[in-house]
Amino acid sequence: MDVSCAFPTALDSPDHIALAERLGYHRAWVYDTPQQSPDVWMTLALAADRTERINLGPGVLVPSLRHPMVNAAATATLAALAPGRVAVAFGTGFSGRRAMGYGAVRWAFMESYLRAYRGLLRGETVEWEGARMRMLHPDGHAPARPVDVPILVGALGPKGNKVASELGDGLFATLQTPEFMKDYPWVAFLEWGTVLDEGEPTDSTHARSAAGPGWALSFHGAYEFGGPDAVRALPGGVEWLEVVEKTPEEHRHLTIHSGHCVDLNEADGAAWHAGGNSTLREVTLSGTRAEVRRKIDDYASRGVTEIVFQPCGPDVERELERFLDAAAG
Known part of the structure; x- marks a missing residue:
């Protein structure tokens, strides 16, 4: 299983991503939550400039927040800055929409959006909102099309599963472990928690x-x-x-x-x-080192291929180190 990390996008996220690279994390995802965060694409561009190996991506983009051309152009830019290191995840929006008073994006909209977004990256002319458009970037303004970037889809139910299986390269999941996770070759699962010391109470x-x-x-x-x-x-x-x-x-x-x-x-x-x-x-990936390791093994048995850990608290480095040590067993 790959061990990755995630960050609620902040001004220090590029430095935290560089730290995660030094520690050996596989990938760093950052959230698309504009109501509480700086811009996800700017943050990833800074991270690309400060790293050489770690994979990067927004996890997850909320389609309603940007026109598909805007996300396609941003994806192409990041792919040029970090070639071979970019993946993109899309979701219907939890905090990215509900914190602004909206409900989740409908799956019919997600399907249409992903088809347009994928078509743009392939260099095709697509139709969106009644207009036809294509990425017209000249040489030096973006990589030549097609821009091949894997896409994960955040899906928990049957409608999402259908869209993910048709238009995604894998699944991005959190909070729930649907049975259909086992049908995907790539499943990134986002978790929060901490490695507790032996005997440390949960209210410490x-x-x-x-x-x-x-x-x-x-x-x-x-x-x-x-x-x-x-x-x-x-x-x-x-x-x-x-x-x-x-x-x-x-x-x-x-x-x-x-x-x-x-x-x-x-x-x-x-x-x-x-x-x-x-x-x-029960509700986070928390426990002693051995307990965390057992939970990760359980996730692997359910189809998870990439565990994604978000550190919290004042000592991000300590949390990243302790989780990676527990994950390594």
Whole structure:
């Protein structure tokens, strides 16, 4: 299994990617979350300039955020800056859309978008929004077409599986492990967590800062996909809802997604201190070195070929080192 990393795109992400290369990580993915991040393509371009070996890619791009020509041109640019090191992942948008108050992209739109995007990279004339277009970049403005870059699709259900199998080179998954993962030769699975010391409790200061942001996704996801009742079923869920429901419904998504994948917001902190941290090992890739290794082996048995770890907390280097050591067994 390849061991890769991911970062919630920040101004220091290029330096963290260079660090990941020195440590031996296979690939670095960065998030397309403009409501809380600098531009994903600018960040990847800087990372390409500061690295030589590590593979790079946006994981995941949200189609509604950019015209397919814009993403095709950006992809071609990155492929020129880091030849042979680029992969691109697309998803329907979790924080990339829900944190701005929108629902997920429809799979019919995703299918049309990917067909147009792939056609542009091949140098074809495609139709989008009633107009015909083609990449017209002269020599020196982009690599010659076709630009061959593998594409992963973030899919968890049957509609997504259909699009991924027809238009993707692999699967980008997180939070759930659908059975159809075993049908793909390349499955990147995004996880959060931390390697705990022997005997370290799940409510330690280190566990909170390093694994808490990933743990909080269990609340964010439960609320978005299952509503308040799904959250109440979680330890600390009542306390989480008490904070969230102070905010008027039309602004509630701003409260929920504040600090997403970076830190615990007020509601997350309330749930953590109310005993919600007891689920840390269940909902994140957290545990002792041996426990983390066993979890990675379990993912491999389900079809995962690339484990993607996002470090959190004040000591990114320590988190990357300890996870890579655990993954190596």
